[in-house]
Amino acid sequence: MQLSSWVARYAPWLYAAIGLAMLWAARAYWRAEQAVRQSQYGLQRERAAEARALALSLLLIAVSGLGLVILFSQAITPGLAALRFNTPTPALVLVTTVPTATPAVSILLPGQPSPTPSGSATPAPTITPVPPAGSGCRVASATISSPIAGAVISGQVDVRGSANIPDFAFYVLEISTVGDNWLNLYTDDKPVQDGLLGRWNASLYPPGEYAFRMIVYDARGAFPEPCTIPITIGGLP
Incomplete structure (x- = not known):
């Protein structure tokens, strides 16, 4: 490495x-x-x-x-x-109704809350809200300038900003619906200063509200607070 x-x-x-x-x-x-x-x-x-x-x-x-x-x-x-x-592959979660029943298999997809056993009270999914103006984006060498917080996007999305911290190693772009189950969209090991960070296709995801972030790693695996912003995926462009 x-x-x-x-x-x-x-x-x-x-x-x-x-x-x-x-x-x-x-x-x-x-x-x-x-x-x-x-x-x-x-x-x-x-x-x-x-x-x-x-x-x-x-x-x-x-x-x-x-x-x-x-x-x-x-x-x-x-x-x-x-x-x-990179984000691990979603795991299989076994859900049982009673101790003697045959386990049923459920797949946990990125952006979905974990299921609970049937017959018990279903708690509301834990949602980590993102501030309307975003968070962690004040570090000039690890920030997203476009799209802006609260943007409504669709189709091909160009992500711009800077990823150029001291002892830079690489950066990742991630998306989530509930704030704690992130899916990797893009990874690159080339530093960027006020330029194109990456491109992804928003039409691959259902319309709705999402959290979007960038994490910039150094050679030791450390990183500053991720730049996280709320976005909304709309319909067809």
């Missing part, structure tokens, strides 16, 4: 360094190739051939390094982040 986070964080510098190395190796190979063709003596031709082989080896090493950087920054790091921090 530490190595992949480091590679993802410094990927632009690594791309630049590897690109310069590839240009230098390609130039050295071209010069050695010209020397091999123009050499009139066996010793000169042999030395030029050795220089050409060395330049080719360096070029292959640079290309391999470029492939590793792309692999770590585009595939391994997002995968590790999702495995470590």
Whole structure:
């Protein structure tokens, strides 16, 4: 996790360094190739051939390094982040009416309260209200600027803001109907400053009131208070 986070964080510098190395190796190979063709003596031709082989080896090493950087920054790091921090798969909840009855299986979906055994009083689901103006959004390096709190949205939704805390690792966008059962919508390991954080399709969810938030993690797994806002999913755009 530490190595992949480091590679993802410094990927632009690594791309630049590897690109310069590839240009230098390609130039050295071209010069050695010209020397091999123009050499009139066996010793000169042999030395030029050795220089050409060395330049080719360096070029292959640079290309391999470029492939590793792309692999770590585009595939391994997002995968590790999702495995470590993503919302667990909803579990199966067994509900029984009496101790001797056959258990019935019920699936707990994201955004739904836990069921209670039949025959007993059904308590109202615990709903954690979100303040109308949102909460936790005063940290400039971990905030959502669009959509705004109380927005009515539909169709494709562009989420904008900043996710660029010190020692940044990655951030997630999540949605919930009751405030305590969150569903992951988007994960990214690239810091963002006043730009596009992600895009999701609101038409996949029933119309109604939801809570929407962003959590920004650092390399140790810590995070500031999530920026949470109330939103309403309307009908078709």
